[in-house]
Amino acid sequence: MTKGMFATPSRRRTLMGAGAALALPAILRPRAAAAADTIKIGFVAPQTGPVAAFGEPTGFVLDRVKKALANGLSVGGQVYNVEILARDSQSSASRASDLAADLINTDNVDLLLATATPDTTNPVADQAETNQVPCITNDCPWQSYFFGRKGDPKVGFTWTYHFFWGLEDVEAAYIAMWDTVSTNKVVGGLFPNDADGNAWGNPGFGFPGVLPTRGYKMVDPGRFQPFSSDFTAQITAFKAANCEIVTGVLVPPDFATFWTQAGQQGFTPKIATIGKALLFPSAVAALGPRANDLSTEIWWSPQHPFKSGLTGVSSAALCHDYTVATGKPWTQPLGYTYSLFEVALDVLKRAKSKSANDILASIVATDYQSIVGPVKWTGVPVKNVCKMPLVAGQWHVAPGSETLTIVENKTAPAIPVGGSLALL
Numbered sequence: 001m002t003k004g005m006f007a008t009p010s011r012r013r014t015l016m017g018a019g020a021a022l023a024l025p026a027i028l029r030p031r032a033a034a035a036a037d038t039i040k041i042g043f044v045a046p047q048t049g050p051v052a053a054f055g056e057p058t059g060f061v062l063d064r065v066k067k068a069l070a071n072g073l074s075v076g077g078q079v080y081n082v083e084i085l086a087r088d089s090q091s092s093a094s095r096a097s098d099l100a101a102d103l104i105n106t107d108n109v110d111l112l113l114a115t116a117t118p119d120t121t122n123p124v125a126d127q128a129e130t131n132q133v134p135c136i137t138n139d140c141p142w143q144s145y146f147f148g149r150k151g152d153p154k155v156g157f158t159w160t161y162h163f164f165w166g167l168e169d170v171e172a173a174y175i176a177m178w179d180t181v182s183t184n185k186v187v188g189g190l191f192p193n194d195a196d197g198n199a200w201g202n203p204g205f206g207f208p209g210v211l212p213t214r215g216y217k218m219v220d221p222g223r224f225q226p227f228s229s230d231f232t233a234q235i236t237a238f239k240a241a242n243c244e245i246v247t248g249v250l251v252p253p254d255f256a257t258f259w260t261q262a263g264q265q266g267f268t269p270k271i272a273t274i275g276k277a278l279l280f281p282s283a284v285a286a287l288g289p290r291a292n293d294l295s296t297e298i299w300w301s302p303q304h305p306f307k308s309g310l311t312g313v314s315s316a317a318l319c320h321d322y323t324v325a326t327g328k329p330w331t332q333p334l335g336y337t338y339s340l341f342e343v344a345l346d347v348l349k350r351a352k353s354k355s356a357n358d359i360l361a362s363i364v365a366t367d368y369q370s371i372v373g374p375v376k377w378t379g380v381p382v383k384n385v386c387k388m389p390l391v392a393g394q395w396h397v398a399p400g401s402e403t404l405t406i407v408e409n410k411t412a413p414a415i416p417v418g419g420s421l422a423l424l
Contacts, residue, residue: 049091190248
């Protein structure tokens with residue numbers, strides 16, 4: 001085994017092994033012996049399918065991590081080779097679950113990682129929890145992750161830990177941004193029937209429950225099925241209520257359909273602030289000129305004043321290096337995918353051994369400065385979640401150019417703004 005080797009799957013395992021893993025606890029399940037001089041890290045992310053944009057930085061990040069591991073990794077006084085088994089969820093929750101089961105049962109990974117939307121993080125974390133394998137995830141609002149997995153705040157989970165922002169953060173960032181301009185404060189909600197949509201549209205902690213307390217009226221036409229082809233019902237409801245703001249959390253294809261039909265049906269809000277769909281330059285470019293002045297949350301950017309505890313690279317430098325290496329503009333998941341491996345390697349370095357219990361103890365004791373901000377599980381808001389900073393921004397689109405500018409930072413003042421919100 002070469003130090004720092006990166007393995008790719010030769011084929012997807014079939015039959016019923018993954019299902020058996022769900023039914024049989026790890027304490028009873030025979031597991032293959034791992035190589036004594038190797039640590040295996042399983043990694044699941046969408047690299048194809050509707051949310052493939054979240055996984056776009058994967059190859060670049062894995063190459064960087066491979067270089068950092070060229071001489072192996074010292075854990076508990078012993079130097080190990082590190083094998084990273086990267087898997088493509090294909091934007092499917094069921095496939096993510098199957099892949100996680102394979103990584104646990106067939107590949108015998110020591111640590112499981114996953115990123116990008118609850119369709120990936122939740123099924124991977126559920127498999128890890130069931131099979132008692134240490135797991136770290138990010139890039140999913142913590143309520144979608146924790147409550148989407150039916151977590152109990154009084155108990156939490158044992159083996160699975162997560163770092164990202166929460167709905168209270170995105171709500172605060174959006175409202176602070178909207179407060180800077182004049183509207184009638186009537187907001188139309190676009191919430192799909194999935195883990196994100198059900199969390200964002202929750203009548204308690206979601207937008208429908210919070211907006212009225214801040215002087216805004218929420219118009220929620222109800223949940224729609226992801227990948228819908230007709231948003232006439234939502235557009236009709238928003239027009240009837242004279243919604244001057246639209247918000248929600250959609251995959252890029254759904255927002256593209258909605259925004260096209262909104263234009264065709266004469267619905268012209270003053271503000272459209274959309275989570276998930278407007279994170280990526282490629283998705284914004286696909287919308288053409290009508291993408292100008294659309295707004296969204298910003299989890300990470302070149303302006304974020306953080307650097308890697310692993311390599312010392314700054315946020316701005318990592319974005320620059322990514323563009324030089326790939327020829328593509330930076331994207332927000334770049335920082336979070338990179339930070340996931342930073343945190344994982346920090347955890348392993350501090351572990352007393354490569355045993356599951358020692359790795360878990362090291363996760364719990366984490367106090368690390370990452371490229372997306374400090375990571376430390378303190379029990380707030382819940383045992384298994386560390387909250388990260390969040391701001392809001394707006395796209396400025398010109399032919400061949402898409403620029404995302406931070407326009408609100410009251411929720412994280414250390415991250416500088418670059419402009420102010422403009423109406424559509």
